[in-house]
Amino acid sequence: xxxxxxxxxxxxxxxxxLVAVLDSVSLDIRAGEAVALLGANGAxxxxxxxxxxxxxxxxxxxxxxxxxxxxxxxxxxxxxxxVVAHGAWVYDDLTARENLRFWATVGGLDAYxxxxxxxxxxxxxxxxxxxxxRTFSAGMKRRLSLARVMLARPRVLLLDEPFAGxxxxxxxxxxxxxEAMKAAGAxxxxxxxxxxxxxxxxxxxxxxxxxxIALDTARGTLGPDDVQRLYAAHAxxxx
Amino acid sequence: MVKTLGWxxxxxxxxxxxxxxxxxxxxxxxxxxxRIMYVxxxxxxxxxxxxxVLAVASLVYLVRRDPAxxxxxxxxxxxxxxxxxxxxxxxxxxxxxxxxxxWTWDARLTSVAILFVMYLGYLLLRGTIDDPERxxxxxxxxxxxxxxxxxxxxxxxxxxxxxxxPPSLMKPGGFTGSSSILWPLLVNLLAFILLxxxxxxxxxxxxxxxxxxIA
Amino acid sequence: MSYxxxxxxxxxxxxxxxxxSKETLNALVFFSLLLLFxxxxxxxxxxxxxxxxxxxxxxxxxxxxxxxxxxRTFLVEREHDCWEGLLLAPGDKxxxxxxxxxxxxxxxxxVEALVLGLFVVFFDIDLGRALPGLLxxxxxxxxxxxxxxxxFAAMTANVRARELLFPVLLLPVQIPVLLATxxxxxxxxxGEPLGAVGHWVKLLLAADVIYVVVSLxxxxxxxxx
Numbered sequence: 001x002x003x004x005x006x007x008x009x010x011x012x013x014x015x016x017x018l019v020a021v022l023d024s025v026s027l028d029i030r031a032g033e034a035v036a037l038l039g040a041n042g043a044x045x046x047x048x049x050x051x052x053x054x055x056x057x058x059x060x061x062x063x064x065x066x067x068x069x070x071x072x073x074x075x076x077x078x079x080x081x082x083v084v085a086h087g088a089w090v091y092d093d094l095t096a097r098e099n100l101r102f103w104a105t106v107g108g109l110d111a112y113x114x115x116x117x118x119x120x121x122x123x124x125x126x127x128x129x130x131x132x133x134r135t136f137s138a139g140m141k142r143r144l145s146l147a148r149v150m151l152a153r154p155r156v157l158l159l160d161e162p163f164a165g166x167x168x169x170x171x172x173x174x175x176x177x178x179e180a181m182k183a184a185g186a187x188x189x190x191x192x193x194x195x196x197x198x199x200x201x202x203x204x205x206x207x208x209x210x211x212x213i214a215l216d217t218a219r220g221t222l223g224p225d226d227v228q229r230l231y232a233a234h235a236x237x238x239x
Numbered sequence: 240m241v242k243t244l245g246w247x248x249x250x251x252x253x254x255x256x257x258x259x260x261x262x263x264x265x266x267x268x269x270x271x272x273x274r275i276m277y278v279x280x281x282x283x284x285x286x287x288x289x290x291x292v293l294a295v296a297s298l299v300y301l302v303r304r305d306p307a308x309x310x311x312x313x314x315x316x317x318x319x320x321x322x323x324x325x326x327x328x329x330x331x332x333x334x335x336x337x338x339x340x341x342w343t344w345d346a347r348l349t350s351v352a353i354l355f356v357m358y359l360g361y362l363l364l365r366g367t368i369d370d371p372e373r374x375x376x377x378x379x380x381x382x383x384x385x386x387x388x389x390x391x392x393x394x395x396x397x398x399x400x401x402x403x404x405p406p407s408l409m410k411p412g413g414f415t416g417s418s419s420i421l422w423p424l425l426v427n428l429l430a431f432i433l434l435x436x437x438x439x440x441x442x443x444x445x446x447x448x449x450x451x452x453i454a
Numbered sequence: 455m456s457y458x459x460x461x462x463x464x465x466x467x468x469x470x471x472x473x474x475s476k477e478t479l480n481a482l483v484f485f486s487l488l489l490l491f492x493x494x495x496x497x498x499x500x501x502x503x504x505x506x507x508x509x510x511x512x513x514x515x516x517x518x519x520x521x522x523x524x525x526r527t528f529l530v531e532r533e534h535d536c537w538e539g540l541l542l543a544p545g546d547k548x549x550x551x552x553x554x555x556x557x558x559x560x561x562x563x564x565v566e567a568l569v570l571g572l573f574v575v576f577f578d579i580d581l582g583r584a585l586p587g588l589l590x591x592x593x594x595x596x597x598x599x600x601x602x603x604x605x606f607a608a609m610t611a612n613v614r615a616r617e618l619l620f621p622v623l624l625l626p627v628q629i630p631v632l633l634a635t636x637x638x639x640x641x642x643x644x645g646e647p648l649g650a651v652g653h654w655v656k657l658l659l660a661a662d663v664i665y666v667v668v669s670l671x672x673x674x675x676x677x678x679x
Binding site for chain 3: 053054055075078079083086087089090091093101102105106108132141
Binding site: 301353356357360363364377379380381383387391392395396398399 | 631675
């Protein structure tokens with residue numbers, strides 16, 4: 001079995017105007033592996049995520065997903081991606097089912113009614129499937145977002161603070177779903193601010209500081225305090 | 240090379256100036272103010288050149304994504320708008336004593352005014368987008384749409400002014416016949432086209448240097 | 455065919471959202487009523503003057519409504535970052551353009567019908583024989599406005615000073631369409647047959663073809679990340 005990383009980021013540099021948000025970032029993620037990306041506000045975590053998501057092009061350097069260059073072959077990369085970002089990609093005036101059907105169709109997937117129902121059930125929204133999303137809580141919208149992603153069965157999952165704003169129960173549930181996707185072979189990159197329980201699903205930790213990966217280590221048995229210390233040491237040092 | 244171009248342009252402009260005042264005859268009915276035509280007509284024609292170059296450079300950019308092409312388009316837009324603006328101004332200055340009015344909605348003036356506003360919008364779009372790559376892309380699309388619109392503008396305005404309504408104005412730039420009028424005009428036309436090329440060369444170089452400094 | 459399905463999905467989505475929220479529709483209806491009142495106050499008394507400026511006034515109403523409708527067409531995507539979702543959609547993005555165009559066209563035609571109806575009723579205009587020709591001109595003119603409007607709306611959606619830039623970019627480019635529609639409407643309302651304004655109709659057709667083709671070809675570029 002090949003252990004070639006699904007996601008390879010090599011010396012990526014991103015400049016906005018006169019500011020270099022990313023200086024030279026290198027990171028690998030393997031299938032079935034989850035990497036948590038930590039860093040201060042403005043460190044460039046979301047920028048890196050957007051580059052991987054083919055929403056931004058790197059100024060220098062390259063990133064590949066399953067061998068396809070994100071800047072040169074975005075069309076080959078996009079079908080492999082699942083993105084859960086701040087915005088949930090939902091239309092408030094459509095129902096959950098209609099939202100799902102829309103994104104599935106626009107994404108080129110067959111949106112059979114049964115698949116939609118199953119997907120909604122998978123995220124616990126089957127009872128509100130025909131209610132307008134306007135009535136949903138933030139957690140429910142996040143779950144709908146995940147249903148959208150799961151329908152596409154992506155090989156790479158890009159998550160921007162997926163646990164933010166969720167209550168305890170929803171967090172536990174999300175952890176379970178993400179573990180299941182990891183087990184199915186997806187590679188995960190999770191941008192996060194917190195050092196708490198959410199890191200539980202991470203196999204590795206990476207700290208982004210000074211435009212570079214200041215720390216890239218296996219999470220192993222590190223607890224929140226250990227992570228906090230490590231982070232403080234590396235984030236301040238390179239800042 | 241650009242320096243030589245600069246000197247050549249200066250020489251051509253000087254020659255044009257001399258010819259406009261020395262060689263060209265004093266117009267019988269309009270007087271000396273008519274000499275503005277030697278600046279007005281070349282300005283407008285050179286601006287047409289600018290906009291054609293803009294359209295071509297935009298197309299090249301979309302196909303090749305070469306920032307140099309974008310630089311040429313950008314610079315062409317700036318010089319083109321400036322020339323049209325000056326052209327309209329000189330036309331007005333000529334028009335006031337000649338026709339008694341600063342402006343009139345005849346076919347040619349209306350078309351040129353529309354052109355001016357369209358490409359002013361092009362510059363506005365440039366100014367509003369911070370990301371240089373996105374600005375280049377969007378302006379290239381706008382440049383192409385604008386260029387394709389020009390024939391539509393021309394025909395619609397022409398039909399508007401001529402159908403059911405005979406032209407009642409003295410046409411500007413009516414230089415038929417006399418070579419003593421034609422030569423100063425041609426020299427000035429060449430001078431202004433050289434000026435356009437010089438400006439674009441300098442500006443495009445500056446834009447490229449800026450882009451490289453950032454990356 | 456996936457392309458057609460995607461375009462239809464976008465069109466359906468826009469119309470469904472509009473039908474349920476009625477945000478844009480309400481604004482447009484209210485705006486049309488306002489226009490009607492303003493025109494009545496300024497021109498209503500003098501029937502001759504009204505007849506003379508009616509074509510221009512009518513199309514002014516159509517254009518202003520179009521600016522309102524088209525300017526908002528991508529706003530719905532800004533909520534919850536749906537715009538990102540569209541950017542990342544695989545396949546030819548021009549399908550999204552077609553879907554948006556269809557939705558915009560439907561919305562604009564509905565509002566125009568309303569405006570026209572209001573004008574006919576409140577200003578006692580006899581459309582009579584002019585109606586078929588008028589419908590052709592209105593359809594072609596609206597398509598022209600919507601075709602470029604949708605493209606420019608996409609370009610200005612995420613830009614600073616969007617509300618200002620969108621009309622500034624759109625209106626000069628649309629002048630040929632405006633000239634053609636106003637002149638053709640004028641002639642038709644004076645009783646001339648459609649054949650008499652054939653050149654204007656041909657101009658509108660040419661414009662529509664050019665605008666739609668260019669937009670289809672360049673929409674991918676505009677929707678690149």
